[in-house]
Amino acid sequence: MNGPAPHAPPSPPGEAVIEFHQVWYHAPGPAGAGQPLLADLSLAVRRGETLVLLGRSGSGKTTTLKLINRLLEPTRGEVRVEGRATREWDPIRLRRRIGYVIQEAGLFPHFSVERNVGLVPRLEGWPPERIHERVNELLRLVGLDPEQFGGRYPRELSGGQRQRVGVARALAADPPFLLMDEPFGALDPLTRAEIQREFQTLQQRLNKTIIFVTHDLREALLLGSRIALLEGGKLHGVYAPEEFTHGTDPVVAAYMAAFSQKPEAGGQESK
Amino acid sequence: MSTLDFFLKNYPQIWQLTLEHLWLVGVSMLLAVAMGLPLGILLTRRPGFSRPVLGSANIVQTVPSLALFGFLLPVPWLGERADRLAITALTLYALLPVIQNTCKGIAGVDPGVREAARGMGMTDRQVLFQVELPLALGIILAGVRVATVITVGVATIAAAIGAGGLGEFIFRGVAMVDNRVILAGAIPAAALALLADFVLSRIERRLAYAS
Numbered sequence: 001m002n003g004p005a006p007h008a009p010p011s012p013p014g015e016a017v018i019e020f021h022q023v024w025y026h027a028p029g030p031a032g033a034g035q036p037l038l039a040d041l042s043l044a045v046r047r048g049e050t051l052v053l054l055g056r057s058g059s060g061k062t063t064t065l066k067l068i069n070r071l072l073e074p075t076r077g078e079v080r081v082e083g084r085a086t087r088e089w090d091p092i093r094l095r096r097r098i099g100y101v102i103q104e105a106g107l108f109p110h111f112s113v114e115r116n117v118g119l120v121p122r123l124e125g126w127p128p129e130r131i132h133e134r135v136n137e138l139l140r141l142v143g144l145d146p147e148q149f150g151g152r153y154p155r156e157l158s159g160g161q162r163q164r165v166g167v168a169r170a171l172a173a174d175p176p177f178l179l180m181d182e183p184f185g186a187l188d189p190l191t192r193a194e195i196q197r198e199f200q201t202l203q204q205r206l207n208k209t210i211i212f213v214t215h216d217l218r219e220a221l222l223l224g225s226r227i228a229l230l231e232g233g234k235l236h237g238v239y240a241p242e243e244f245t246h247g248t249d250p251v252v253a254a255y256m257a258a259f260s261q262k263p264e265a266g267g268q269e270s271k
Numbered sequence: 272m273s274t275l276d277f278f279l280k281n282y283p284q285i286w287q288l289t290l291e292h293l294w295l296v297g298v299s300m301l302l303a304v305a306m307g308l309p310l311g312i313l314l315t316r317r318p319g320f321s322r323p324v325l326g327s328a329n330i331v332q333t334v335p336s337l338a339l340f341g342f343l344l345p346v347p348w349l350g351e352r353a354d355r356l357a358i359t360a361l362t363l364y365a366l367l368p369v370i371q372n373t374c375k376g377i378a379g380v381d382p383g384v385r386e387a388a389r390g391m392g393m394t395d396r397q398v399l400f401q402v403e404l405p406l407a408l409g410i411i412l413a414g415v416r417v418a419t420v421i422t423v424g425v426a427t428i429a430a431a432i433g434a435g436g437l438g439e440f441i442f443r444g445v446a447m448v449d450n451r452v453i454l455a456g457a458i459p460a461a462a463l464a465l466l467a468d469f470v471l472s473r474i475e476r477r478l479a480y481a482s
Contacts, residue, residue, distance in 0.1 A: 094392075103383075109384070123391075179390075
């Protein structure tokens with residue numbers, strides 16, 4: 001291994017439910033022959049924690065996420081979920097145990113909100129009454145009135161509402177894991193702040209293992225129990241939020257600086 | 272006798288030929304969709320096949336219709352009955368728009384939706400039937416509509432090999448140098464094409480998801 005081992009605070013209690021063992025990922029085809037998207041990544045996610053994958057665009061955070069639900073498979077190394085390599089899991093069973101929330105929600109435009117949220121329970125063969133109850137419960141959980149929103153279609157919703165439905169959909173079958181890929185990135189700052197606060201409250205009730213990708217430091221500090229900083233496809237380090245804010249590491253410091261700078265008003269000098 | 276009188280006098284025969292024409296078009300379109308739709312879906316799963324399949328369908332389209340009928344004549348079983356031959360040729364002509372639009376329609380589905388569907392644990396078949404096909408339906412139906420209108424036109428050639436249809440009047444009229452006879456074939460054929468276009472447009476609009 002070249003260079004010092006990445007920083008890591010003492011591991012919090014709880015077993016490792018998701019593990020990366022020296023994982024490398026190259027994009028398929030001739031384009032992948034050059035720089036790997038992920039290089040020698042080793043990481044463990046503890047049960048019940050919210051691990052934030054933080055990094056700039058192209059740092060490998062989304063790739064890391066997709067290796068967990070096997071939308072991608074490692075070129076080298078192994079990703080384990082609940083002790084079993086992703087390659088050994090039936091991909092369908094694996095993904096049904098993992099809630100997946102993406103930016104812009106990816107709601108099915110031809111399904112009503114109710115059908116969207118009830119998707120996985122329906123695939124799993126739940127009885128219709130149970131699905132209906134569960135959908136209502138979840139819509140209320142994310143702050144949407146089921147009477148009002150159940151029958152609406154995604155094109156009739158605002159961005160914030162769509163994202164809430166996306167979260168409800170990911171939670172529908174009560175999976176133990178939640179993968180979130182910049183879920184609030186497409187929202188305006190006010191809506192984003194609102195949803196972040198609500199999600200923070202939700203986190204405590206949910207009791208799930210959450211892996212959350214973002215490039216927004218504030219979001220990372222607010223929602224993460226640990227922050228994994230990715231840079232150029234490599235794991236730079238894993239930090240508790242307090243360690244991050246007081247970090248002396250140059251990359252960490254650069255992040256802190258970028259996010260604390262106040263924009264100058266046009267033409268005025270900063271004081 | 273004016274054209275109108277001719278129509279009125281020969282109404283039963285015009286009607287008979289129109290039905291034959293509809294039969295030729297109907298069977299060919301059913302076959303074209305039954306083969307073209309799965310082929311189009313296959314191409315989205317195995318892009319490697321795109322070049323040969325679309326290439327072949329393209330070549331068939333460029334062969335002039337009369338020539339294609341001629342080529343198929345010596346083929347055993349096909350060449351024995353005029354309607355079999357006609358339907359084969361018409362089906363081949365209708366394939367390209369159906370395959371191409373199926374591919375395009377499915378490829379045009381929002382990649383975010385497809386990714387969400389896969390990420391949630393839908394099998395490939397579930398993604399196809401519950402997400403991709405419903406969302407691609409508008410474009411696929413447009414392909415069916417175009418193919419149908421083309422087929423109505425090409426089916427007039429079927430009469431040249433004795434398969435019946437409105438082309439009969441057209442060819443007879445040309446041989447007799449009698450405009451009324453030509454029109455007795457041409458006008459219903461054109462009307463059929465317009466009708467098919469109209470009806471299929473309405474269906475398209477009703478079934479297609481408007482994003």
